[in-house]
Amino acid sequence: MRRLAAVALSGALLAGCDLAPPYKAPVVTVPASYRDTVIWRTATPADQAPKPDWWRDFNDPTINRLVDDLDHKNFTLAAATATFDQARAYAGEADAGLFPQFGVQGGISRTQYTSNEAGKSDFLKAHGLLPDFIARNTLAGGLTYEIDFWDQIHNQIAAGEATAQATGADLAFLRLSLQAELVNDYLLLRGLDAEQDLLKHTVAAYQQALNVAQNRFIGKISPAMDVTRAQTQLESARAQLDDVGARRALAEHAIATLVAVPAPAFSIPPSLAPIKLPPLPPSVPSSLLQRRPDIAAAERRVAASNATIGVARAAFFPNIALNAIGGVQSSNLNMFTGPATFFSLGPTLRLPVFEGGLLNAQEAATIAAFNVSTADYRNTVVTAFQEVEDALAQLHYYGVEQADDKRAVAAAQRTLDMAMALYQDGATNFLEVVVAQESLLSAQLLLLRLQTQYLQSGVRLVRALGGGWSNQDLPKLDQMPLYHVDIGQ
Numbered sequence: 001m002r003r004l005a006a007v008a009l010s011g012a013l014l015a016g017c018d019l020a021p022p023y024k025a026p027v028v029t030v031p032a033s034y035r036d037t038v039i040w041r042t043a044t045p046a047d048q049a050p051k052p053d054w055w056r057d058f059n060d061p062t063i064n065r066l067v068d069d070l071d072h073k074n075f076t077l078a079a080a081t082a083t084f085d086q087a088r089a090y091a092g093e094a095d096a097g098l099f100p101q102f103g104v105q106g107g108i109s110r111t112q113y114t115s116n117e118a119g120k121s122d123f124l125k126a127h128g129l130l131p132d133f134i135a136r137n138t139l140a141g142g143l144t145y146e147i148d149f150w151d152q153i154h155n156q157i158a159a160g161e162a163t164a165q166a167t168g169a170d171l172a173f174l175r176l177s178l179q180a181e182l183v184n185d186y187l188l189l190r191g192l193d194a195e196q197d198l199l200k201h202t203v204a205a206y207q208q209a210l211n212v213a214q215n216r217f218i219g220k221i222s223p224a225m226d227v228t229r230a231q232t233q234l235e236s237a238r239a240q241l242d243d244v245g246a247r248r249a250l251a252e253h254a255i256a257t258l259v260a261v262p263a264p265a266f267s268i269p270p271s272l273a274p275i276k277l278p279p280l281p282p283s284v285p286s287s288l289l290q291r292r293p294d295i296a297a298a299e300r301r302v303a304a305s306n307a308t309i310g311v312a313r314a315a316f317f318p319n320i321a322l323n324a325i326g327g328v329q330s331s332n333l334n335m336f337t338g339p340a341t342f343f344s345l346g347p348t349l350r351l352p353v354f355e356g357g358l359l360n361a362q363e364a365a366t367i368a369a370f371n372v373s374t375a376d377y378r379n380t381v382v383t384a385f386q387e388v389e390d391a392l393a394q395l396h397y398y399g400v401e402q403a404d405d406k407r408a409v410a411a412a413q414r415t416l417d418m419a420m421a422l423y424q425d426g427a428t429n430f431l432e433v434v435v436a437q438e439s440l441l442s443a444q445l446l447l448l449r450l451q452t453q454y455l456q457s458g459v460r461l462v463r464a465l466g467g468g469w470s471n472q473d474l475p476k477l478d479q480m481p482l483y484h485v486d487i488g489q
Helices: 002-014 054-058 061-073 075-098 120-126 152-218 224-258 285-291 293-314 358-424 430-464
Strands: 101-112 133-146 319-330 340-350
Touching (some): 152 293, 152 358
Antiparallel strands (some): 133 319
């Protein structure tokens, strides 16, 4: 026992020699400000980040219901949740290496003895020198404890925990992306509802224009060409109405898949209720690094790769484990009737002598993996800033474009009113009316599409800024999954 204590004390003194490089998160140069800042308002300390339930700021009950269905029913989210659970379980496996491993085993055996020489076996048995068989019944327990001299196990645990946290951040980013996709699809659907309403009114107006042309033709005031032109305009508008209907059906089907409902069993009634963009969250560039789940996931993978280097380097050094085994052995099934006891205690040493370059290759692979994860982290950060700038630019220019197009719609409406009045008075031909109708419809459709794109750009900005997520939401191993998804039976 004194020798065992000496070995354990030596292990304790040597343990804690961490061979992993000191970890520092990769440095990325952060710009002082965003370039497109026209839309920003002055920030107050209470509104530095979007709210976690950011979609509720649209004040649309249907959006709220659909996002809630997505959070609990989406199959892609369910798979990501299971992947996070799996990564957390793997981290738990690594954590078990810090504790002694104890097991119990037993066995029952019967050994029969015979002699190859003729008559000798009978002679030995007759004099009681050779039994028919010998029974050996054994019950033993074994204990193994690996001393973590070089922090190999601790680095495996660190790598497992960082990987699990990265997977949890992946889950958070997937959820945010799916929410943004759902809200964008819904905004598209409502934009198409507005286009359908516009085209229905346009078809009615074109029908009236056709009636005027037909009456003038019957009265021999206008040529037949005016009638055919009016018919062309009317049928073209009807075709556009059908196209919008097809696009709306596709948007509705996309929403159905996101909320895990078969498309034939899903529908959203049309609505013309106005939707306004919520107040945009102010942000500074440096805060983006703490608020994007994908950036947090990339950083955790760098940390995991760094710890793995320590695991690979520890393989070059001796590995010592303490082993103890003890038990009883008896020739009777009753192990407690006159058994023989046995006990073994001692350390085992494993020292690599020649591995054919295997350990060097494994270390080089972990260093290369660290470099890959570092580059991925920096690329993720740069891409995140691009997405913010893209959304800012779209919000700015779509806003300006809407103002321009509103003036174009007003001018086109006045042109059409004058052209129709002149045509009814016989002062111009129907071609002027047709041109005015086309110009007005094009400007009106463009305005509706710009309004939808403006709203969708706001959603993209919220996503680019990380939604309401923070790197403080990185999961712990003892936490439940970030999001519960009911995948059914």
